[in-house]
Amino acid sequence: MAGPEVAFGGIVLENTYTPIVATAPPPSGAIYIDAVAGVDADGVAGTDPAAPVKTPAFALFVSNSVAPAYYIRRTADAPYEPLTVSAYKKAVKGADSLTRKARAALVAKEKMAGNDAKRAAEAAAIVLPSVPDALLPAPVTIKIRAATAHRGQRVLVRGWVHRLRLQKGLAFLVLRDGTGFLQCVLAGDLANAGVTLGLTLESSVVVYGVLNAVPDGKAAPGGHELAADFYSIVGLAPGGDDAITNRVQESADPSILLDMRHLALRGETMSGIFKVRAALLRAFRRVYVDLGLLEVTPPCMVQTQVEGGSTLFDFNYYGEPAYLTQSSQLYLETCLPALGDVFCVQESFRAERSHTRRHLSEYTHVEAELAFITFDDLLLHIESLITKTVAYLLEEPEIAEIVAKLNPAFQPPKTPFRRMTYSSALEWLNEHGVPNEDGEQFKFGDDIAEAAERRMTDEINEPILLTHFPVEIKSFYMQKAPEDPRVTESVDVLMPNVGEIVGGSMRIYDLEELYAGFKREGIDPKPYYWFSDQRIYGTCPHGGYGLGTERILAWLLDRFTVRDCSLYPRFTGRCKP
Numbered sequence: 001m002a003g004p005e006v007a008f009g010g011i012v013l014e015n016t017y018t019p020i021v022a023t024a025p026p027p028s029g030a031i032y033i034d035a036v037a038g039v040d041a042d043g044v045a046g047t048d049p050a051a052p053v054k055t056p057a058f059a060l061f062v063s064n065s066v067a068p069a070y071y072i073r074r075t076a077d078a079p080y081e082p083l084t085v086s087a088y089k090k091a092v093k094g095a096d097s098l099t100r101k102a103r104a105a106l107v108a109k110e111k112m113a114g115n116d117a118k119r120a121a122e123a124a125a126i127v128l129p130s131v132p133d134a135l136l137p138a139p140v141t142i143k144i145r146a147a148t149a150h151r152g153q154r155v156l157v158r159g160w161v162h163r164l165r166l167q168k169g170l171a172f173l174v175l176r177d178g179t180g181f182l183q184c185v186l187a188g189d190l191a192n193a194g195v196t197l198g199l200t201l202e203s204s205v206v207v208y209g210v211l212n213a214v215p216d217g218k219a220a221p222g223g224h225e226l227a228a229d230f231y232s233i234v235g236l237a238p239g240g241d242d243a244i245t246n247r248v249q250e251s252a253d254p255s256i257l258l259d260m261r262h263l264a265l266r267g268e269t270m271s272g273i274f275k276v277r278a279a280l281l282r283a284f285r286r287v288y289v290d291l292g293l294l295e296v297t298p299p300c301m302v303q304t305q306v307e308g309g310s311t312l313f314d315f316n317y318y319g320e321p322a323y324l325t326q327s328s329q330l331y332l333e334t335c336l337p338a339l340g341d342v343f344c345v346q347e348s349f350r351a352e353r354s355h356t357r358r359h360l361s362e363y364t365h366v367e368a369e370l371a372f373i374t375f376d377d378l379l380l381h382i383e384s385l386i387t388k389t390v391a392y393l394l395e396e397p398e399i400a401e402i403v404a405k406l407n408p409a410f411q412p413p414k415t416p417f418r419r420m421t422y423s424s425a426l427e428w429l430n431e432h433g434v435p436n437e438d439g440e441q442f443k444f445g446d447d448i449a450e451a452a453e454r455r456m457t458d459e460i461n462e463p464i465l466l467t468h469f470p471v472e473i474k475s476f477y478m479q480k481a482p483e484d485p486r487v488t489e490s491v492d493v494l495m496p497n498v499g500e501i502v503g504g505s506m507r508i509y510d511l512e513e514l515y516a517g518f519k520r521e522g523i524d525p526k527p528y529y530w531f532s533d534q535r536i537y538g539t540c541p542h543g544g545y546g547l548g549t550e551r552i553l554a555w556l557l558d559r560f561t562v563r564d565c566s567l568y569p570r571f572t573g574r575c576k577p
Contacts, residue, residue, distance in 0.1 A: 026071050031059045032080060033072040049080060056087055057094025061102075119168075123194040132208050132230040139208050145179035147222055151211045157182060157226065158234075160266070161203045171196050174221065175207065178271075180398075181221035184209065186228045195233065202237040202244045202266065261568055262577060272402040273565060277553055279399040281345060283392035284366055287385055293341045293368060298331035300347060304527050306330060307475060311350045313361075324349035327546055329477075330531050332369040333507060337538055343368035348546075353572050356450055357561035358499060358551060362570040369544035375481075375489040375506050378543040379465055382493060382502060383415045385547075386463075390556070407558035413495075417463040422448075422487065425466055428456055444486075447473050450499060457494040464494040476517035479506035479543075489543070498555040498562075504545025511535040 031046040031053065032038075038046075038054035045062055046053035049071075053059050059070055070083035083091075132139075139156040147155075159177035166172075171191040173184040184207050186196060199205075209228035214220045237244065248263045257264050264270055285295065303320070305312055306327040313324040328346050335342045348365035370381065390412045394400045403410055420428075426442040434452050436442045442452075457464060468487040471480060478488040493502035508514045514535055518525045525532060553565035563569040568577065 026080065027068045029067055030069040030071055031063050031067045033059050033070060033083070034076075035072070035074045036076050055094065056083060056091035057098060059083075060088075060091050060095035061098040119192075120194070120197070123192055123197050126189050126193040128189065128193050128195065129230065130232075136208075136229060143179045144175065144177045144182045144222075147180070147182055147211055147224060151213060151224055154208065154210050154229075155226070156206065156208050157184075158206050159204070161199060161201055161205060161237075162266075164199060164201055166191070166197065166199075168192075171199075173199075173205070173207070175205070175226075176266075183214075183220040183225040184228050184231075185225055186231065190228060190231065198236075198239075199233070200237045200239040200243060204234040204237075205231055206234060207231040258563070258569070258574065259577065265567075269406065270564075272406060273553065273557060273559070274567065276393070276399055276402050276406075276557060277549065277565065279393050279396055280389070280549065280553060280556070281364075281366075283389045284345070284385075286392050287388045288343050288368070290388070291341070291381070291384070293343045293370075294335075294339050296332065296335055296339065296342050296344055298325070298328035298344055298346060300325050300349075304330065304531070305523070306477075307350070308521075311352050313349050313351045326350055327365065328367050329369065329544060329546065330528075332367060332544060333534055333542065334530065336369055336371040336540075336542060337534070341368070341370045345549075355572060357563070358450070358554070360550060360562055360566055360569055360571050363562075363566065364549035366547040366549060367544065369507075369542060371542045372540050373506075373543055374541065375479075375543065378489075378504060378506065378545070379419070379467070379491060382465070382491070382504060382545060383417055386493070386502075386552075387413055387415055393556075403556060407556065410556065410558070413463045417465045417493070418460065419465045419467065421468045422466065422470065423468070425456065432456075432459070445470050445472055453494065454499045457499055458496050461496050463496075466492045466494055471520075474505070476521040476523060477505075477507050477514070478517075479508050479541075480513075491545070495552075495555045497558065498551055501551040501555060502545050502547045504543065506541065506543040509535060509539045509541055511539070 026032075029047065032049045033046065033054070033056055034052035035054065038044075038052040040054045040058040044051060044053055046059055053062065056070065056072065059067075070088065071080040072083050072087070073080045137154045139154045140150055141156045141158075142150055144157060144159065147157075157175060157177065159175040159182070161173055162176035162181060163174035164172070169187065169191055171186040173186065175182045175184055190196060207226060207228050208230040209226040211224055211226055213224050240246075244263055244266070248257065248260050248267070250267075252260075265274070288295065301317060301322055302325045303317075303322050305323065306325070306329055308326075311326060315322055315324070325346075325348055327348055328344050332342050332344060343366065345364065345366050347362055349362050350359075351361065352359060368385075370378070373381070394403065394412065423444065425448060426444065426446070429436075429448070429452055430441045432455075434442075434455055436446045436452070437449050442448070467490065468481055468484070469490045469492075470487055471478070471485075474488045474490050478490050481487050481489050488505055490505035491503070492500045493504075495501050508517060511532060514532060515525060518528070548562070550562040550565040553559065554562050557565070559565055563571065
């Protein structure tokens with residue numbers, strides 16, 4: 001059988017086969033076939049016994065049946081042997097089939113290239129208007145979040161191309177403006193024009209058109225779509241190697257994604273996290289208004305420590321030593337006599353060289369101080385804050401939808417939270433074979449490290465108010481428990497999958513006890529005169545707490561690390577971009 005030659009991948013395929021019986025030893029140019037380890041793939045010629053093809057048919061196909069000999073082995077440890085005449089004849093049919101497929105693929109490729117060239121020429125000939133049609137009704141400029149209220153109207157929307165699907169005569173753009181997503185449909189010349197065929201993801205555009213509900217059986221964000229009658233490109237984003245899908249890939253190394261955070265933020269997961277974050281802070285403030293707390297704004301540049309000198313970021317402040325604040329607590333305490341119960345939402349800074357998934361060097365600290373309360377009052381307040389904040393958060397449909405998408409198993413916490421003392425926690429850890437940091441059983445006075453705390457919290461699998469920590473492992477300002485002076489009236493709120501999200505305590509309100517706390521920690525009391533004065537000019541029992549916004553977000557949204565919950569996270573070794 002004979003036929004025309006076909007150029008394919010640099011090889012000339014010819015439908016004429018003449019059986020060649022191989023002789024040993026293999027001559028130069030022989031083709032090697034390995035039924036076990038061989039590979040039938042483009043670029044594999046079989047001329048190297050270390051890189052054989054897999055089948056006799058493919059051997060004939062790649063050699064055009066003009067090789068001097070064909071050698072085959074059927075098991076990994078067998079020697080190569082000449083291909084028999086009968087096996088050669090059987091392979092001819094397979095090689096002929098491969099040749100026909102190659103010819104068909106080549107014809108299809110040429111046809112596609114021709115169609116693409118024709119379409120490109122037609123697209124280049126389409127010149128879209130530079131201004132919208134003045135005879136159409138004037139559009140209403142809207143944000144996507146307001147689209148539902150403008151169905152049936154002609155509108156103008158600005159945003160970025162989030163998704164893009166092009167087909168003959170139609171183009172579907174999902175537009176993003178930060179407030180929502182909107183599908184825009186371009187038809188006719190709008191879809192076929194060269195500028196549309198060259199449109200790329202993340203290009204910024206302006207689109208005019210009428211908003212319509214999507215037809216039955218169809219789906220689109222918000223249940224509607226924009227039938228475009230005009231659009232223009234504001235900023236064309238790059239394609240090819242510089243396309244955003246190449247710059248930011250979900251499977252990329254985390255450090256690369258952090259370097260590209262400014263682009264990664266445009267993804268639905270990341271943007272969703274920060275929409276929930278904003279709603280969380282709104283909900284906190286709403287609860288504080290309900291509870292009668294006043295918001296204040298303490299300084300971030302300070303000259304005193306709160307949580308230990310080893311975690312202070314220091315800097316030169318006009319020739320004087322100063323620090324970035326670890327907590328606004330001390331300043332909040334000074335507000336109590338003048339403003340009553342107060343709170344703040346402020347950045348705090350900790351210079352811990354910690355690489356755990358729940359530590360940041362800069363984080364958003366929600367802190368509150370309350371006057372004339374008991375320790376039990378403080379615990380009830382914290383429970384109420386958390387449960388009411390989550391309830392308010394989930395009242396917002398868009399936010400509830402994001403939470404459900406990112407954390408489908410999330411269940412709002414219910415009161416009362418489990419209460420567990422530090423001593424009871426040590427008993428639980430020892431009973432469950434969890435060692436301390438020295439690999440031994442826990443004993444009174446040991447700090448409960450993160451791993452042990454997380455295991456206990458995850459196994460118990462409910463919110464825990466862990467209370468009454470030893471004086472020695474807590475801060476100088478914490479009030480001792482009247483029933484046991486070895487421990488403080490302190491509390492950590494622990495949540496499954498993230499661990500501690502809140503730390504709080506009653507504060508020492510006796511001046512002499514405060515001075516004893518300073519002495520125990522080796523702190524000079526003189527710079528704290530303004531803090532000590534609160535115990536002189538009308539002292540009172542009081543307490544407060546600090547909550548890490550990123551940690552509670554990690555709990556709400558089931559994030560592996562709090563770094564996902566900070567806009568541009570700062571931690572050991574990273575202060576960019």
